[in-house]
Amino acid sequence: xxxxxxxxxxxxxxxxxxxxxxxxxxxxxxxxxxxxxxxxxxxxxxxxxxxxxxxxxxxxxxxxxxxxxxxxxxxxxxxxxxxxxxxxxxxxxxxxxxxxxxxxxxxxxxxxxxxxxxxxxxxxxxxxxxxxxxxxxxxxxxxxxxxxxxxxxxxxxxxxxxxxxxxxxxxxxxxxxxxxxxxxxxxxxxxxxxxxxxxxxxxxxxxxxxxxxxxxxxxxxxxxxxxxxxxxxxxxxxxxxxxxxxxx
Numbered sequence: 168x169x170x171x172x173x174x175x176x177x178x179x180x181x182x183x184x185x186x187x188x189x190x191x192x193x194x195x196x197x198x199x200x201x202x203x204x205x206x207x208x209x210x211x212x213x214x215x216x217x218x219x220x221x222x223x224x225x226x227x228x229x230x231x232x233x234x235x236x237x238x239x240x241x242x243x244x245x246x247x248x249x250x251x252x253x254x255x256x257x258x259x260x261x262x263x264x265x266x267x268x269x270x271x272x273x274x275x276x277x278x279x280x281x282x283x284x285x286x287x288x289x290x291x292x293x294x295x296x297x298x299x300x301x302x303x304x305x306x307x308x309x310x311x312x313x314x315x316x317x318x319x320x321x322x323x324x325x326x327x328x329x330x331x332x333x334x335x336x337x338x339x340x341x342x343x344x345x346x347x348x349x350x351x352x353x354x355x356x357x358x359x360x361x362x363x364x365x366x367x368x369x370x371x372x373x374x375x376x377x378x379x380x381x382x383x384x385x386x387x388x389x390x391x392x393x394x395x396x397x398x399x400x401x402x403x404x405x406x407x408x409x410x411x412x413x414x415x
Contacts, residue, residue: 210285
Protein backbone atom coordinates (compact mmCIF):
# COMPACT_ATOMS: atom_id res chain seq x y z
CA UNK A 168 0.00 0.00 0.00
CA UNK A 169 2.83 2.37 0.91
CA UNK A 170 4.61 1.51 -2.35
CA UNK A 171 1.47 2.24 -4.38
CA UNK A 172 1.10 5.61 -2.64
CA UNK A 173 4.73 6.49 -3.37
CA UNK A 174 4.37 5.42 -6.99
CA UNK A 175 1.28 7.60 -7.38
CA UNK A 176 3.05 10.63 -5.94
CA UNK A 177 6.12 10.00 -8.08
CA UNK A 178 3.99 9.71 -11.22
CA UNK A 179 2.09 12.86 -10.32
CA UNK A 180 5.38 14.74 -9.90
CA UNK A 181 6.48 13.69 -13.38
CA UNK A 182 3.19 14.82 -14.87
CA UNK A 183 3.41 18.33 -13.44
CA UNK A 184 7.08 18.88 -14.40
CA UNK A 185 7.21 21.27 -17.36
CA UNK A 186 10.16 20.26 -19.57
CA UNK A 187 11.12 22.33 -22.61
CA UNK A 188 14.03 22.17 -25.07
CA UNK A 189 15.64 25.35 -26.35
CA UNK A 190 18.72 26.04 -28.44
CA UNK A 191 21.75 28.30 -28.73
CA UNK A 192 22.78 31.33 -26.68
CA UNK A 193 19.32 32.88 -26.94
CA UNK A 194 17.84 29.68 -25.59
CA UNK A 195 20.17 29.94 -22.59
CA UNK A 196 19.11 33.54 -22.01
CA UNK A 197 15.44 32.58 -22.17
CA UNK A 198 15.78 29.46 -20.04
CA UNK A 199 13.79 29.33 -16.82
CA UNK A 200 13.66 27.00 -13.85
CA UNK A 201 16.23 24.26 -13.45
CA UNK A 202 18.31 24.75 -16.59
CA UNK A 203 20.60 22.21 -18.22
CA UNK A 204 23.18 23.60 -20.64
CA UNK A 205 24.13 20.81 -23.05
CA UNK A 206 27.38 20.72 -25.01
CA UNK A 207 28.38 17.18 -25.98
CA UNK A 208 31.18 18.21 -28.39
CA UNK A 209 32.95 19.14 -26.15
CA UNK A 210 32.72 21.59 -23.22
CA UNK A 211 30.97 19.54 -20.57
CA UNK A 212 32.56 16.30 -21.64
CA UNK A 213 35.89 18.05 -21.01
CA UNK A 214 34.69 19.27 -17.61
CA UNK A 215 33.59 15.78 -16.59
CA UNK A 216 36.91 14.24 -17.59
CA UNK A 217 38.75 17.04 -15.78
CA UNK A 218 36.94 16.38 -12.50
CA UNK A 219 37.46 12.65 -12.97
CA UNK A 220 41.17 13.31 -13.43
CA UNK A 221 41.32 15.19 -10.15
CA UNK A 222 40.87 18.85 -11.02
CA UNK A 223 40.44 20.87 -7.84
CA UNK A 224 38.17 23.56 -9.29
CA UNK A 225 36.64 24.44 -12.67
CA UNK A 226 35.81 28.06 -13.42
CA UNK A 227 33.98 29.12 -16.60
CA UNK A 228 34.80 32.49 -18.12
CA UNK A 229 33.48 34.24 -21.20
CA UNK A 230 36.65 35.42 -22.95
CA UNK A 231 40.32 34.38 -23.14
CA UNK A 232 41.48 37.71 -21.69
CA UNK A 233 39.38 36.99 -18.60
CA UNK A 234 41.09 33.64 -18.26
CA UNK A 235 44.54 35.22 -18.36
CA UNK A 236 43.54 37.89 -15.84
CA UNK A 237 41.98 35.35 -13.48
CA UNK A 238 45.12 33.21 -13.60
CA UNK A 239 47.12 36.17 -12.27
CA UNK A 240 44.72 36.60 -9.33
CA UNK A 241 44.55 32.98 -8.21
CA UNK A 242 47.12 31.62 -5.79
CA UNK A 243 46.49 27.96 -6.58
CA UNK A 244 48.10 26.47 -9.67
CA UNK A 245 45.92 26.81 -12.76
CA UNK A 246 45.47 25.28 -16.17
CA UNK A 247 43.89 27.28 -18.98
CA UNK A 248 41.63 25.17 -21.21
CA UNK A 249 39.53 26.33 -24.13
CA UNK A 250 38.98 26.95 -27.80
CA UNK A 251 38.05 29.40 -30.48
CA UNK A 252 37.17 27.97 -33.89
CA UNK A 253 37.70 24.56 -32.23
CA UNK A 254 41.44 25.27 -31.82
CA UNK A 255 43.45 25.78 -28.68
CA UNK A 256 43.72 29.45 -27.78
CA UNK A 257 47.21 30.90 -28.04
CA UNK A 258 48.83 30.91 -24.62
CA UNK A 259 46.46 28.28 -23.20
CA UNK A 260 47.67 24.98 -21.76
CA UNK A 261 45.13 22.77 -23.53
CA UNK A 262 42.39 22.93 -26.10
CA UNK A 263 38.78 22.00 -25.48
CA UNK A 264 39.65 18.35 -25.92
CA UNK A 265 39.02 15.44 -23.54
CA UNK A 266 41.97 13.66 -25.15
CA UNK A 267 44.25 16.48 -24.06
CA UNK A 268 42.74 16.49 -20.58
CA UNK A 269 43.53 12.81 -20.17
CA UNK A 270 47.16 13.58 -21.02
CA UNK A 271 47.47 16.75 -18.94
CA UNK A 272 48.73 17.18 -15.39
CA UNK A 273 45.53 18.51 -13.83
CA UNK A 274 45.40 17.00 -10.33
CA UNK A 275 44.35 19.59 -7.72
CA UNK A 276 44.70 22.41 -10.26
CA UNK A 277 42.11 25.08 -10.98
CA UNK A 278 40.91 24.71 -14.56
CA UNK A 279 39.86 28.00 -16.15
CA UNK A 280 37.65 27.12 -19.10
CA UNK A 281 36.26 29.14 -22.00
CA UNK A 282 34.49 27.85 -25.11
CA UNK A 283 32.35 29.20 -27.92
CA UNK A 284 29.18 27.42 -26.84
CA UNK A 285 29.06 25.51 -23.57
CA UNK A 286 30.70 27.83 -21.06
CA UNK A 287 28.98 30.85 -22.55
CA UNK A 288 25.67 29.02 -22.27
CA UNK A 289 26.29 28.71 -18.53
CA UNK A 290 27.12 32.40 -18.26
CA UNK A 291 24.08 33.48 -20.27
CA UNK A 292 21.50 31.47 -18.28
CA UNK A 293 20.62 34.58 -16.28
CA UNK A 294 16.98 33.64 -15.58
CA UNK A 295 17.62 30.10 -14.39
CA UNK A 296 16.98 29.12 -10.79
CA UNK A 297 19.64 26.40 -10.99
CA UNK A 298 22.15 25.53 -13.72
CA UNK A 299 23.69 22.20 -14.69
CA UNK A 300 26.16 21.35 -17.44
CA UNK A 301 25.61 18.13 -19.36
CA UNK A 302 26.81 15.87 -22.11
CA UNK A 303 26.18 12.27 -23.04
CA UNK A 304 28.88 11.21 -20.58
CA UNK A 305 26.77 12.25 -17.57
CA UNK A 306 23.25 12.35 -19.02
CA UNK A 307 21.72 9.74 -16.72
CA UNK A 308 23.17 11.42 -13.64
CA UNK A 309 21.59 14.70 -14.76
CA UNK A 310 18.21 13.04 -15.29
CA UNK A 311 18.40 11.38 -11.87
CA UNK A 312 19.32 14.68 -10.24
CA UNK A 313 16.33 16.39 -11.83
CA UNK A 314 13.94 13.58 -10.86
CA UNK A 315 15.05 13.94 -7.25
CA UNK A 316 14.70 17.72 -7.32
CA UNK A 317 11.60 19.73 -6.52
CA UNK A 318 11.76 21.55 -9.87
CA UNK A 319 8.45 22.16 -11.59
CA UNK A 320 10.03 23.77 -14.64
CA UNK A 321 13.05 22.37 -16.48
CA UNK A 322 14.74 23.88 -19.53
CA UNK A 323 17.15 21.78 -21.58
CA UNK A 324 19.34 24.00 -23.76
CA UNK A 325 21.09 22.36 -26.71
CA UNK A 326 23.91 24.83 -27.38
CA UNK A 327 24.66 23.59 -30.89
CA UNK A 328 27.71 24.06 -33.08
CA UNK A 329 29.30 27.38 -32.15
CA UNK A 330 26.07 28.24 -30.35
CA UNK A 331 24.32 29.14 -33.60
CA UNK A 332 23.83 25.97 -35.68
CA UNK A 333 21.78 22.94 -34.65
CA UNK A 334 23.98 20.08 -33.49
CA UNK A 335 22.44 16.61 -33.66
CA UNK A 336 24.41 15.38 -30.64
CA UNK A 337 23.08 18.14 -28.36
CA UNK A 338 19.47 17.64 -29.46
CA UNK A 339 19.90 13.88 -29.01
CA UNK A 340 21.26 14.43 -25.50
CA UNK A 341 18.40 16.80 -24.61
CA UNK A 342 15.77 14.31 -25.76
CA UNK A 343 17.58 11.48 -23.97
CA UNK A 344 17.60 13.38 -20.68
CA UNK A 345 13.94 14.36 -21.14
CA UNK A 346 12.94 10.76 -21.78
CA UNK A 347 14.80 9.51 -18.72
CA UNK A 348 13.18 12.18 -16.54
CA UNK A 349 9.84 10.86 -17.79
CA UNK A 350 10.69 7.33 -16.72
CA UNK A 351 11.82 5.93 -20.06
CA UNK A 352 15.09 4.12 -20.75
CA UNK A 353 15.80 4.63 -24.46
CA UNK A 354 18.66 2.89 -26.23
CA UNK A 355 20.43 5.65 -28.19
CA UNK A 356 23.59 3.75 -29.14
CA UNK A 357 22.68 3.50 -32.81
CA UNK A 358 21.88 7.21 -33.01
CA UNK A 359 25.19 8.00 -31.35
CA UNK A 360 27.10 5.93 -33.87
CA UNK A 361 25.28 7.68 -36.71
CA UNK A 362 26.85 10.93 -35.51
CA UNK A 363 30.11 9.69 -37.00
CA UNK A 364 28.68 10.41 -40.43
CA UNK A 365 26.97 13.64 -39.38
CA UNK A 366 27.93 16.30 -36.89
CA UNK A 367 30.78 14.18 -35.56
CA UNK A 368 32.41 13.64 -38.95
CA UNK A 369 34.85 16.48 -38.34
CA UNK A 370 36.67 14.36 -35.75
CA UNK A 371 37.60 11.90 -38.50
CA UNK A 372 38.93 14.51 -40.92
CA UNK A 373 42.74 14.16 -41.03
CA UNK A 374 43.02 17.95 -41.30
CA UNK A 375 41.57 18.29 -37.80
CA UNK A 376 43.60 15.65 -36.00
CA UNK A 377 45.72 18.14 -34.07
CA UNK A 378 42.77 19.93 -32.42
CA UNK A 379 39.80 17.54 -32.85
CA UNK A 380 41.17 13.98 -32.85
CA UNK A 381 39.00 10.89 -33.38
CA UNK A 382 39.50 9.94 -29.74
CA UNK A 383 37.50 13.03 -28.76
CA UNK A 384 34.46 11.64 -30.54
CA UNK A 385 34.56 8.37 -28.62
CA UNK A 386 35.32 10.01 -25.28
CA UNK A 387 32.42 12.47 -25.72
CA UNK A 388 29.98 9.73 -26.71
CA UNK A 389 30.82 7.29 -23.91
CA UNK A 390 27.21 7.29 -22.69
CA UNK A 391 26.73 7.64 -18.92
CA UNK A 392 30.40 7.12 -18.13
CA UNK A 393 30.20 9.46 -15.13
CA UNK A 394 27.70 9.31 -12.30
CA UNK A 395 27.94 12.95 -11.27
CA UNK A 396 26.48 16.28 -12.31
CA UNK A 397 28.12 19.63 -12.94
CA UNK A 398 26.32 22.31 -10.94
CA UNK A 399 27.20 25.88 -11.89
CA UNK A 400 27.15 28.86 -9.58
CA UNK A 401 27.73 32.33 -10.98
CA UNK A 402 29.57 34.93 -8.93
CA UNK A 403 29.64 38.72 -8.89
CA UNK A 404 32.78 38.82 -11.03
CA UNK A 405 30.83 37.44 -13.99
CA UNK A 406 32.40 33.99 -13.80
CA UNK A 407 30.77 30.66 -12.98
CA UNK A 408 32.24 27.85 -10.96
CA UNK A 409 31.30 24.24 -11.61
CA UNK A 410 30.85 21.89 -8.68
CA UNK A 411 30.86 18.11 -8.92
CA UNK A 412 27.87 16.49 -7.25
CA UNK A 413 28.11 12.71 -7.10
CA UNK A 414 24.93 10.69 -7.42
CA UNK A 415 24.35 7.58 -5.33
